[in-house]
Amino acid sequence: MTSALDTFPRLLLRNAAERGDHPAVREKDLGIWQTWTWRQVADEVRALACGLAAQGFRRGMHLAIIGDNRPRLYFAMAAAQALGGVPVPMYQDAPAGEFSYVLNDAEIAYAVVEDQEQVDKLLDAKAKVSTLAYIYFDDPRGLRNYEGLVSISKLQALGREYDAAHSGFFDAEIAAGRPDDVCVMLYTSGTTGKPKGVCHTHQAFIVAGGGAAEFDGLTASDSMLSYLPMAWVGDHLFSYVQSMITGFTINCPESGDTVLTDMREIGPTYYFAPPRIFENLLTQVTIRMEDASAVKRWLYATCMRVAKRCGAEILEGKRVSFADRVRYALGDLLVYGPLRNMLGMSRIRVAYTAGAAIGPDLFRFYRSIGINLKQLYGLTETCAYGCLQPNGAVHLESVGPPAPGVELKIADSGEVLLRGAMLLKEYYKRPDATAESIDPDGWFHTGDAGLIDARGHVKIIDRARDVGKLATGAIFAPNYIENKLKFFPHIREAVAFGAGRDYVCAFVNIDMGSVGNWAERRGIPYAGYGDLAAKPEVYELVRGCIEQANADLATEPGLAHSQVRRFLILHKELDPDDDELTRTRKVRRGFIADKYASLVDALYAGKTVQHVDTAVKFEDGRSGIVSADLRIEDAKVLPTQTARAA
Amino acid sequence: MSAATRETPPSPGRIGAVILGVDHISLRFGGVKAISDVSFEVREHEVLAIIGPNGAGKSSMLNVVNGVYHPQQGRIRFKGREFPAMTPHRAASMGIARTFQNLALFKGMTVLDNIMTGRNLRMTTGILAQALRVGPAEREEIRHREVVEHIVDFLEIQAHRKTPVRRLPYGLQKRVDLGRALASEPDVLLLDEPMAGMNVEEKQDMCRFVLDVNEQYGTTIVLIEHDMSVVMDISDRVVVLDYGKKIGDGSPDDVRHNQAVIDAYLGAAR
Numbered sequence: 001m002t003s004a005l006d007t008f009p010r011l012l013l014r015n016a017a018e019r020g021d022h023p024a025v026r027e028k029d030l031g032i033w034q035t036w037t038w039r040q041v042a043d044e045v046r047a048l049a050c051g052l053a054a055q056g057f058r059r060g061m062h063l064a065i066i067g068d069n070r071p072r073l074y075f076a077m078a079a080a081q082a083l084g085g086v087p088v089p090m091y092q093d094a095p096a097g098e099f100s101y102v103l104n105d106a107e108i109a110y111a112v113v114e115d116q117e118q119v120d121k122l123l124d125a126k127a128k129v130s131t132l133a134y135i136y137f138d139d140p141r142g143l144r145n146y147e148g149l150v151s152i153s154k155l156q157a158l159g160r161e162y163d164a165a166h167s168g169f170f171d172a173e174i175a176a177g178r179p180d181d182v183c184v185m186l187y188t189s190g191t192t193g194k195p196k197g198v199c200h201t202h203q204a205f206i207v208a209g210g211g212a213a214e215f216d217g218l219t220a221s222d223s224m225l226s227y228l229p230m231a232w233v234g235d236h237l238f239s240y241v242q243s244m245i246t247g248f249t250i251n252c253p254e255s256g257d258t259v260l261t262d263m264r265e266i267g268p269t270y271y272f273a274p275p276r277i278f279e280n281l282l283t284q285v286t287i288r289m290e291d292a293s294a295v296k297r298w299l300y301a302t303c304m305r306v307a308k309r310c311g312a313e314i315l316e317g318k319r320v321s322f323a324d325r326v327r328y329a330l331g332d333l334l335v336y337g338p339l340r341n342m343l344g345m346s347r348i349r350v351a352y353t354a355g356a357a358i359g360p361d362l363f364r365f366y367r368s369i370g371i372n373l374k375q376l377y378g379l380t381e382t383c384a385y386g387c388l389q390p391n392g393a394v395h396l397e398s399v400g401p402p403a404p405g406v407e408l409k410i411a412d413s414g415e416v417l418l419r420g421a422m423l424l425k426e427y428y429k430r431p432d433a434t435a436e437s438i439d440p441d442g443w444f445h446t447g448d449a450g451l452i453d454a455r456g457h458v459k460i461i462d463r464a465r466d467v468g469k470l471a472t473g474a475i476f477a478p479n480y481i482e483n484k485l486k487f488f489p490h491i492r493e494a495v496a497f498g499a500g501r502d503y504v505c506a507f508v509n510i511d512m513g514s515v516g517n518w519a520e521r522r523g524i525p526y527a528g529y530g531d532l533a534a535k536p537e538v539y540e541l542v543r544g545c546i547e548q549a550n551a552d553l554a555t556e557p558g559l560a561h562s563q564v565r566r567f568l569i570l571h572k573e574l575d576p577d578d579d580e581l582t583r584t585r586k587v588r589r590g591f592i593a594d595k596y597a598s599l600v601d602a603l604y605a606g607k608t609v610q611h612v613d614t615a616v617k618f619e620d621g622r623s624g625i626v627s628a629d630l631r632i633e634d635a636k637v638l639p640t641q642t643a644r645a646a
Numbered sequence: 647m648s649a650a651t652r653e654t655p656p657s658p659g660r661i662g663a664v665i666l667g668v669d670h671i672s673l674r675f676g677g678v679k680a681i682s683d684v685s686f687e688v689r690e691h692e693v694l695a696i697i698g699p700n701g702a703g704k705s706s707m708l709n710v711v712n713g714v715y716h717p718q719q720g721r722i723r724f725k726g727r728e729f730p731a732m733t734p735h736r737a738a739s740m741g742i743a744r745t746f747q748n749l750a751l752f753k754g755m756t757v758l759d760n761i762m763t764g765r766n767l768r769m770t771t772g773i774l775a776q777a778l779r780v781g782p783a784e785r786e787e788i789r790h791r792e793v794v795e796h797i798v799d800f801l802e803i804q805a806h807r808k809t810p811v812r813r814l815p816y817g818l819q820k821r822v823d824l825g826r827a828l829a830s831e832p833d834v835l836l837l838d839e840p841m842a843g844m845n846v847e848e849k850q851d852m853c854r855f856v857l858d859v860n861e862q863y864g865t866t867i868v869l870i871e872h873d874m875s876v877v878m879d880i881s882d883r884v885v886v887l888d889y890g891k892k893i894g895d896g897s898p899d900d901v902r903h904n905q906a907v908i909d910a911y912l913g914a915a916r
Contacts (some may be wrong), residue, residue, distance in 0.1 A: 031793035031807065141800075142858055257805035 006179035007202040009045075009082040011226055011244045013174065016042035019247050022110050026070045028254040028262055038247065042157065044072070044343050046170050049079035052110065053169065055134055055150075059084035059176070060183065065121075067114025069226040069252045072434060074240060076112040081183055081202075083173050086195070088185045089231040092118060095133045098195065100125040102187050106197055106428065107131050111154065115139040119149065136557050179203040183427060186233050188380050197428030198233075198380050208385035208422040209241035211404045213386055214262060216350045218270060220247035223376045225268045227252075227259050231324055233380040234354065238272045241383075251309070263344030271351040272391050273360040278373070281343055282365055303331035304368075311336075311368030316392050326394075336369040341394025345371050352376050354384070361486045364621075367394070375399045377460055379446055381437065382406075383422045386446075387458045389501045397556070398457035408458060414475055415464040416450040417443040449477060461559075464587070468499030474561035476504065481562055484552065488545040489514045493574050493589050494563070497600055503565040503637075505603040508542055509533075509573050509591070515541070523617045530628060531570045539633055542569060546635040554638040568610075571597075571628035577617045599630065653806065661882065663692030664723075665866055666711070666742075666834055671720035673706055673890075680706040680892045681717070693860055693867045695877045697901075698887035699910060704870045705747065707887065708836045711868070712737040712744050725833075731889065737769055743832035745837045747825045747870075753812040757822050760811055761797055764829025765790040797825045800862070801855060817848035824855065828863075834857065835859065839871035841876055853880055886910070 004436055005011050015024065020039035027034050036044065038288055063080040064635055065073050065087050077087040088106050090099070092114070109131045112124055115450065119137055126132050138152050139145060150158075153584075163170060181282040183202040187195040212218075220469070226239040239250045248270070289300050296323055310324040320328075340346045351373045358375065366373040372391065377399035378384035386408070389400035402408040405417040413602070423444050427433040437445050449467040450460045461480035468476045478496040481504065485494035493509035510533055518541065526532035550563040575581040595614075602610035613627045656880045666688040673681040681703045682859050688694050699708050709715040711722065713732030722729050723738060732742075743764070768774070769790065775783040798804055801821050806814060811822055820840060827835055840856065841849045857880055871877050877898065879886060884901040886894030888910040894901045901907055 028804075030792065030799060032795075141862065144861060254804045255802065261805065327878070 004179075005107055006206065007081070007177040007181070008078060008183060008241075008244050009174040009176070009177060010204075012038075012042055012045060012078055012082075015247050017392055019220055019628050020245060023249045023254065024243065024247070025074065025250055027071045027252040028258070028265075031254075033251075033265070041078075042098070043073065043636075044161065045078040045082060046154065047156035048072075048075050049082040049159065049173070050163040050166070050170055051155035051157075052079055052085075053173075054162035055110070057083060057085060057110050061085045061110065062088050064088050064103060064106070064108040064111035064484045064546070065113075065230065066089055066111065066118045067092050067138065067230070068256065069228075069230055069235070070138055071252055073114065073230060074226075075114060076152070077184070077240060078244075081177070082170065084177055086182050086183060086185050087189070088174070090187065090192075091229055091231045091234070093229075095119060096124055100128040102195060102197075103129040103132060105195075106185060110134045110136075112136045113138070116142040119143060127594055131627040140633050140637070155636055156530075158556075177202070179206070181427060182423075184236060186231065186236065186380050195435055196305045196430055199425045199428055200383060201425050204238070204320045204424070205241045205383050206245065207405055207420070208383035209245045212237070212244050212376075212388060212421075213246050213384060214392070215404060216247060216270075218242060218246045218350075222246065222248035222269045223266060223618045224248060224250050224272075224350070225253065225263050225266055226250045227256075228272070228274075233378070233384040234272060237384045238270070238352075249368055260344065264342070265344075267344060267347040268347045268493045269347045271345065271348050271352070273353060274355040274364065276355050276356070278358070278366060279362055280354060282362060282383050284341070285343075299434065300335055302409065303335035303492070306331050307368035308334060308364065310366055311370065315367055315370055315372060316394065321472070332370065333429075339369055340371065348372065349372065354378065354399075357483050358396075376403075377458065380419055381424045381444060382420075382446075385422045386418055389457075393455070393457075394454070395457060395591070398453055398455075400458065401456050402458065402613075408452075409450060410450060411445075411507075412453075413464060414449040414461075415460070416446045416448045416460065418446060419443050427558075434570075449475075451475075451556075453557060459556075470498050470504070470561055471500055472561060475558055476562060477559070481506070481549070481553070481561070482562065482587065484549045485545065485564075488549075489520065490541055491545055493581070493587060495574075495589060495592050497589075497593065497603070498562070498563075501604060504562050504566045505600070506567045507596070507599070508546075508569050510538060510542065510569060512573070529573060530571045530626070533571060534628070534631070539569065539631065542567070543633060543635050550635060550637055560638075564635055565637055566631050566632055566634050568599065568603065569634045571630055572614060572616060572626055575616075579613075603632055661692045662905055664688065665690045666726060666868075667723040668707075668711065669708055669721045669723065671707075671717045671722070671815035673703075673710060673717045675715055679890050680708070681887075683719075684887065684890070684892045685720075686885050686892065686895055688868055690833075690866055691860065691864050691883040693856070693869070693880055695884045696868065696870050696887060697872070697874075697877055697884060701889075702887040703890040704887055705838055707869070708744060708870065712742050712836060735849055740832060740879060741831075741833035742836065743827040743830045743834075744836035745820075745827045745838060745840060747842060749823050749825065751811045751823055753817060754810055756808050756810055757803060757806050757814070757825075759795060759796070760790075760822055761794045761825045761829050762790065764826040765793065765832055793831070794829060796823075797828050800828075800858070801825050817844050817851070820844065820848075820852065824852075824859075828865075829857065831863075832865060834866045834868065837871075839870050839872065841871060841873055847884065849876060856880060859874065899913065 005014055015038040021037050022043045023035045027038045036229035046616045050226045052234040063085055065076055067073050080087040090102055093602040103125055113119055119135060120308050122135055135149050136152050136155050137149055140151055179202045181202060183205055185197045185199050187197050224239060228235040243250045253259045306327045310320045310328055313320050314328055347369055351371055353375045374389040374394055377387040385403055386406055387399040388403045405420050409417050411417055419442050447464050449462045450458050453459055462477040466479055470476050476498040481496040484496040485491050490511055491508055492511040495507040496504055512529055515538060524535060524537055532538060547563050547568055553563050556562045581587055598613055599610055609629055609631055611629050613625050615623060616626050617623045652832050656774060664687045669685050671681055698704050710717050713734045716731035722732055771783040771786050784838060803821060811819055830882050841852050853876060865902055881898060886907045894904045895904040
């Protein structure tokens with residue numbers, strides 16, 4: 001009756017039956033990795049589910065799950081699903097306001113949380129959330145004097161009694177589950193407007209998780225470190241869903257601070273991290289190498305040069321000269337191997353990054369030392385499943401072809417549309433939003449603008465609402481151009497203009513640290529940012545960067561017209577205090593265009609110098625006027641090519 | 647909500663009978679009187695703060711209690727027994743542990759090893775057996791390590807287990823010092839300026855740990871502290887010393903409004 005493996009509770013029972021002694025979950029506790037086998041997990045989930053049922057949790061109800069990645073919180077997810085309920089994992093560090101909004105929106109009555117911190121937040125929120133009635137906690141520390149709370153272990157004890165008194169209840173509940181039941185509700189982060197609850201069915205996540213697992217050949221012997229927020233679709237797919245489907249082991253680190261050590265101890269074979277984390281790791285490596293002895297520094301620099309030249313090619317199985325292969329093998333022995341070990345990446349077969357654009361140097365660094373780092377594209381609404389880079393065909397600028405089972409097309413507006421079984425069922429209680437994002441033909445509107453390149457790989461260039469058209473009708477994706485410029489260490493910020501214009505122009509902020517250092521080494525004296533930014537040598541430097549970016553753009557189909565024709569270096573740094581950047585340091589393009597309208601006009605009027613007065617706020621709160629005569633220069637633009645010789 | 651405030655008021659039944667008492671203690675170094683005729687009592691499970699201006703005799707008082715100094719007059723009562731003076735070994739084996747103002751850690755040793763030294767008194771196998779790692783010694787070490795791991799978990803220093811103490815920031819070293827003291831599973835914990843030299847955030851953390859120790863292990867705590875907001879927030883009772891004499895003893899509120907205490911702190915003419 002439950003033979004079909006079409007819901008997560010059934011997959012759990014399958015795992016318990018077929019690989020009962022295989023480790024399912026590990027957690028480092030008291031310095032020792034504790035293991036739950038699949039049979040034990042099934043047992044824990046059974047007790048937890050029956051405990052919840054004994055407390056009145058019923059089919060269709062929502063269970064809030066809040067905390068760091070703890071095995072019992074994952075068990076609670078499965079327990080809710082077993083009863084036909086819906087787990088709602090929430091961001092554990094969300095501010096109180098967002099907390100009560102989500103709790104109210106999802107009509108939460110039952111919550112399973114990690115520790116005192118979350119309990120306190122829930123108790124604070126309780127005043128505003130009338131439905132919230134039951135709170136269960138994992139870690140009893142500091143909760144001795146609290147009343148009306150039940151620990152998860154106590155809940156499980158209740159569950160075992162309930163189970164004994166209602167034999168057959170648990171299995172019947174699982175048997176009653178249907179693949180098109182909602183299996184989880186993930187709230188979108190809500191950068192635009194209020195968070196929305198994204199409802200996914202068992203079927204959607206099984207298609208997404210299964211497809212991705214098959215794509216990379218994941219098996220039960222793989223191992224994953226679960227350290228990203230449980231409320232994030234990435235963790236849900238990579239930790240919970242895929243381990244249920246393939247039976248591989250997930251490992252919960254001891255705490256947020258110990259992730260690096262824990263990773264070295266576990267040596268995961270499968271890894272997922274946003275670019276920010278890869279960047280931090282590389283920075284740590286670089287800093288530690290700079291403190292190393294001269295011999296080690298030389299060895300590192302030499303080996304990394306070899307890796308840069310041929311490492312990624314060797315990983316992709318391309319043709320590399322014999323001499324380079326020997327050099328790389330030697331480097332692997334001396335540097336890359338130990339480095340991978342230090343990063344806890346010795347056993348990694350597949351590593352993914354997603355969520356933001358990754359810098360070319362960063363991406364290449366990991367691939368060149370033999371780590372199979374790939375990019376993927378997906379959204380909360382598509383179970384984080386959309387495009388995957390296949391082994392051997394990894395290109396920095398694209399996110400790979402559509403994943404198995406995913407249909408993808410580019411709308412006339414340039415927006416990426418997705419269709420397939422992995423799409424959300426709906427936004428919770430928001431039929432308006434659901435109708436807005438899924439059209440009658442079943443296409444989901446991602447809000448991202450993209451292109452399909454000659455290889456059939458998808459390139460995500462910008463948020464669709466930011467994308468405009470040049471006067472010539474060619475597509476204009478400011479964020480894509482700005483990112484390209486910002487990947488140069490000398491350029492800190494860039495603002496591209498071009499919507500409705502004949503060509504693209506840009507404002508540039510130089511990176512004070514990097515360019516200052518560059519100037520010192522060349523003996524160029526400067527008094528401050530404004531002075532340095534106006535130096536002809538610096539203009540020359542920036543022009544070099546822009547022309548390099550132009551050369552890149554010229555080879556990209558559809559983007560050749562986006563080459564930057566004219567530019568200027570701003571006399572002041574763009575600053576959130578002056579409202580030019582958001583607090584998360586994204587440029588506010590529209591505001592900047594208004595504020596510096598005279599400069600934008602000068603760029604397009606062909607002037608070479610423009611005077612500007614700018615009101616600024618100083619750090620001590622005073623405001624004043626900064627005046628400057630800014631030079632405007634031209635950058636070389638290459639003729640449009642269809643493609644570079646492959 | 648500040649970490650330094652109690653989330654729930656101490657339960658009325660929390661504080662027990664007198665566990666430690668000092669009666670008419672006087673301590674002189676040559677002609678210098680450090681403490682003259684000070685008496686006070688400490689009750690089980692309470693948090694008692696000793697405050698006072700510099701040179702008031704606070705640290706000396708702690709040193710008398712754990713036997714480093716031997717007072718010329720007075721008696722110390724502990725767990726129903728009376729002594730003219732403690733010795734450090736007797737104090738430690740009877741369940742008094744302390745941390746130090748200037749940290750007493752083995753800087754070259756790891757966090758784990760440092761906390762493990764706190765278990766020393768409770769080890770029964772000999773040094774030779776430990777060196778050779780014979781069966782009983784190894785089993786014993788595993789048992790002790792488990793206790794130490796609970797402390798590591800409690801103090802949230804998992805990320806630094808294997809780090810030599812020297813490489814840790816000051817606030818964390820203080821935490822390790824607390825861990826070492828906790829490792830002997832004391833009934834009474836003497837803390838000598840546990841928050842000195844810390845920034846606000848570190849202080850809040852430390853306050854939370856002190857309160858958690860008190861709540862979770864039921865440990866009686868006697869602490870010396872200069873930061874008045876900390877003292878007022880976390881102690882059940884405050885003893886005020888000035889020039890070696892006790893000038894105040896009562897709840898934080900009583901002490902706050904005690905004229906003698908105000909004078910001592912504000913330096914009013916005496």
